[in-house]
Structures are given as structure tokens and as C-alpha cells.
Amino acid sequence: MSNNIEIDATDNAIDAVCVYQADRAEIKRTFQVELETGQNEVCIAGLPSCLDSESIRVEGVGNAVIFDVIYSPPPKDTKPKDTEETKSIRDEVAKLKSDRAILEEQSRLLESYSNSLKSDKSDVGALTDFFGMYTDQKRAINADLAKLSDEISEAEKKLLEKLKELRTDDESSRRGAKVTIIVLAEKKGKAELSLWYIVSGASWSPLYDLRAKITTDKQEKPSVSLHYRGSISQSTGEDWFDVALTLSTASPLHGTEIPTLAPYRIGHPRVTPTFTGSVLRSSAMLGGGGDRAREREGAKRKRKMASTFEVPNATVVEGATSSTFTIEGLSNIPSSDPGSTKAHKVTIAVVDLAAKLEWIAVPKEQTSAFLRCQVKNTSQYPLIDGPSSVFMDNNFVCKSRIPDVSPQETFSTSLGVDPSIRITYHPLSKVARNSAGGLLSSKHDISSYVQRMTVKNTRTTAVSPLFIKDQIPVSINSAYKVNLSEPQELGAPKDRKEVPVATGVKARWARKGATDGDIDGEEKEKETGTSKFGTIASKKALSDSGSDSGVSGVEEEGVVEWVCTLDGGKGVDLTLAWDIVAPAGQPWVRGA
Incomplete structure (x- = not known):
């Protein structure tokens, strides 16, 4: 009989996150478990629904064998996005606002009629009677408007509470994936499991502040300081609190196999036969033994047999095809709603770069001299194509863009008009x-x-x-x-x-x-x-x-x-x- 260990991922912190530019992030989690002798089933629930099942990787420390890893996808979402109750509240709010609009129109008509009588002073008695009626009507309309405003506020508050409940349920559905790890232990004891997986809904992009300064000291050269930051967006459904954060320019979507060229032949055109039935798939597509053939009750199995508890690490080669930036300290990146543009900024580096200033003027078109800066990337950091804010002597000048620049390469950027020329x-x-x-x-x-x-x-x-x-x-x-x-x-x-x-x-x-x-x-x-x-x-x-x-x-x-x-x-x-x-x-x- 196996020992079942239930773990809720929401109760366990994330150790490290590597964010890619291509809408992906790799998450690392570590779990401490108490194993019994024999077979143990460690079920980790509450994982993000956007988890890529093909990316799951498990490692462990201890005297045991990882026998199997089973991925269970999140259940299909059958709950409607809007309930009958919320629809009823929306209708109520719409009716109340319609009633308020009618009263406001009545008030405007009353004011208009009042103004027309003021200009006609021939019948003083009729004017006196109207103003008596006007006061009563205006008081009643204002009272009804105040009451409607209170009712609208109350209904909208009630609607927001119901929508918040639906949002909470939606967030729970965004964490519906589950991973079960089958572990064979030779003896009872503690063990540590490390789980890696890739999720979608996360990305980063570079941001720059380019700060130039021209000194009045004739002996001092102009200086340029580059503030290199990363803007991170994530809507994975799980918050990243106190994580070791890494930003990578690699793309986990790209394969590693070198492409080959198919034969390129020419000749007489031939007529392609038309098939009336469906085209059969190749035997390679229909063959047994694939992942789909091994799916059982919605769970996709990944067989990982080993003689010891250690599973080989993936080897990451940096520098040849990508760059990786390790952010100093621990970072906090909460999850946003899908489609949100909310981003969190982290500092990659602040570096002083070698720069050369030059002034350019085309007075036939504009009698202004533009200041341009030739900047050499003397840092160890490759600069990734991204927007920059340009500052001159601590004053904002313009928005610009920095292209891809490797170390020791040079790029130019405009610093705007120099009024001194x-x-x-x-x-x-x-x-x-x-x-x-x-x-x-x-x-x-x-x-x-x-x-x-x-x-x-x-x-x-x-x-x-x-x-x-x-x-x-x-x-x-x-x-x-x-x-x-x-x-x-x-x-x-x-x-x-x-x-x-x-x-x-x-x-x-x-x-x-x-x-x-x-x-x-x-x-x-x-x-x-x-x-x-x-x-x-x-x-x-x-x-x-x-x-x-x-x-x-x-x-x-x-x-x-x-x-x-x-x-x-x-x-x-x-x-x-x-x-x-x-x-x-x-x-x-x-x-x-």
C-alpha cells in the first residue's frame, strides 16, 4: 500500500523564476516530504493551469528512486462567467440609472419653463402661482434624485462584491493543474523534491534611462550613465514572492535541432489528384507508444526510471545564443489578471559608458542644433532592443530607442535640441x-x-x-x-x-x-x-x-x-x- 502525501502549492513558496522574453517563465519549487518505506505518492496540487506538461522536471535528494511523474490537467471550466444574480443586479442598476435620467430631464424642463416666465412679467399673479408650484416640484425631484443615487451606489457595491466572488473562483480555476510524483524509498526518512516547470503568460522587456551630462569644466569630458531595467509582466495565476529572479533572452519554444534542406527539383508540372475521402495519417502518426496512447483518465504519464534518486540536470549554455541576467536580491512579482498591462520593473545594472558628443544642424530646414551622442557599450552587458528615456543634465529630453548592442559596440542616440547653439x-x-x-x-x-x-x-x-x-x-x-x-x-x-x-x-x-x-x-x-x-x-x-x-x-x-x-x-x-x-x-x- 502506497503512502499518500498531499501538498498544496499555494502554501509553499517559489524558490526561483527565470523569465523569458517569449511569453514563458521557468519556475522552481522545493518541497520537504516525509517518505515511508516502499512506494510513496506525492501529489502537488494548486499548480497554475498554464503549466506546460512537456516541461516538467523533478529532482530529489535522498536514498530513493523517482519511479513516475504524472501530470493531471485542470478540469474544464463549466461555470458561467456571469451568474443570474449578477445579471439581475446589472438590470437593476440600469433601471435605476434610467429613472435618474428621467428625473434630471424633468428638472431641466422645469428650469427652462421658469426662465421663459421670468422674461414675461405681464401676469404677476400667474408668475407667483408658478413659483409656488416650482418650489414644491423642485424639492420633490431633488429628493427623488438623492434617493436614486443612494440606491444606485448600493446596487453597484453589491455588484462589485459578486464580481469579486466570481474573480476569486476564476483565480482558483487558474491553479487547477496537478503533478503526482511516485517515489520508491528504501527506508523511511525525510527527502527533498525539486520541481521545475514552464508556464505561459509571463514575459519581460528591456527599458533604459540614458542620462547625459555636459560639464562646464573644460577639462572634464561629458558623461553618460545608462540605467538598464527589465519590465516584467506575468498573469500565471501564482504570485512570485521573495524569489531569485533571472531574466533570459533565450526562447524555450525554439528547438535545438539544426534544420535541413529538402530536395529542390524542377520539371514538367503534374496534375495533383483530388481525394474525396479524408487523407490517412502516416504510420508514424498512428503508431502506438506515444504520449496520447498512454493518457489515462486525463493524466499524462512521464516515465522516469533511475537507479538512484538523482535525475541528470539539464545543461544550460550561456553566451553563445542568449544572455541571462541575474537580478540581485529577492524579487516580488504578483500575478495580474489576464490581459492586464501592469508591469513590474527591476534593475539589471547602472553603468557609466564612454560617449562622444556631436552637434548637427540643417539650418535650411530648422535653425536649431541637435545634440547627438555616440555611445560605446563598455560594459559587460549586451543591450537588447528596447525603448529609452533620454535625460540631459537631469532634464527629460525625449523618448528614443536603443538597438541590439553587444559589448564594445557603438550606438547613437539623439539628445534633442541644444539651445546654446x-x-x-x-x-x-x-x-x-x-x-x-x-x-x-x-x-x-x-x-x-x-x-x-x-x-x-x-x-x-x-x-x-x-x-x-x-x-x-x-x-x-x-x-x-x-x-x-x-x-x-x-x-x-x-x-x-x-x-x-x-x-x-x-x-x-x-x-x-x-x-x-x-x-x-x-x-x-x-x-x-x-x-x-x-x-x-x-x-x-x-x-x-x-x-x-x-x-x-x-x-x-x-x-x-x-x-x-x-x-x-x-x-x-x-x-x-x-x-x-x-x-x-x-x-x-x-x-x-
């Missing part, structure tokens, strides 16, 4: 003139444009690098030419020159495909040998070519970039000038 984008000046032409050349209309910009750094410390971008038009028709005249000596885009134009300021054609100040991007362009600049030629280049065709086969849209280093309180004037040369009498228009 003042930019004035002056009105565009235009001068039109004609060229006489010669014996071998035709007449042209030439339009000259000059765009001036004034940039000032009002900080007490230097700003570097500051990228100012502007553009000249790009011709899409060989009959029209665009000649850059300032910055001088910039040359054609393919020359990739950097020309000094002022103290601490250089001009260049903007590099397409490379981030501002990204040396790696420049080198990549050099390696491929592909031009990354616009259909533009310098004034000298066009005049030397003697050709009517513009430069073709390039991709950038004529963007000129000034790379500036501005000391505190200093400013600089920048000039962009160009000519548009068109055949005489053929005006140009802006294209798409």
Missing part, C-alpha cells in the same frame, strides 16, 4: 546676368546665389564637432549646369577635399552612407571605390572640362558640410555660393 539663416541673395557667348559657344543665362549663415556657441566650453549642412541644387538635365563657387577650392565631389574656411572650420562634400564624423564610413567608401556624392562640379572643373554634360553616376544630393570646432562664446560666418547656367531664354524649374 544660435544659428541665423540669412535670406538668400540672387544676381542674374547674361553671358555673350562666342563664335563656337551659345549664349547663357547665369543666376548667382549666395547663402550666408551665422553660427554662435553661447556655451562657456568648446563645441566639437559641430556639423552644419546645406545644399546646392543638382541638375537632372545636361543643358543646365550648377557650379559651386564657395567654399572655394572644394573641387569636384570625387576629389573628397576638406578645405579650411575659417579658424577651426573645414568644408567638405557630405559623405553619404557614413555617419557624421564616422571615419569607418569614409574608409568603407574608399575601399569600394564607389562615388558617394552628388551631380555637382566645381566652377573650375566645369570650365576645364569644356563639356555640356554634367557629372553623372553619383548619388548624393549636393550637400555641403562644415565641420566646426567653436570655442565658448565664439561664432563664425559660413557662406555657400553657386551659379546656375542655363541656355539663354530657357528658364529652369525645380524638379522632384
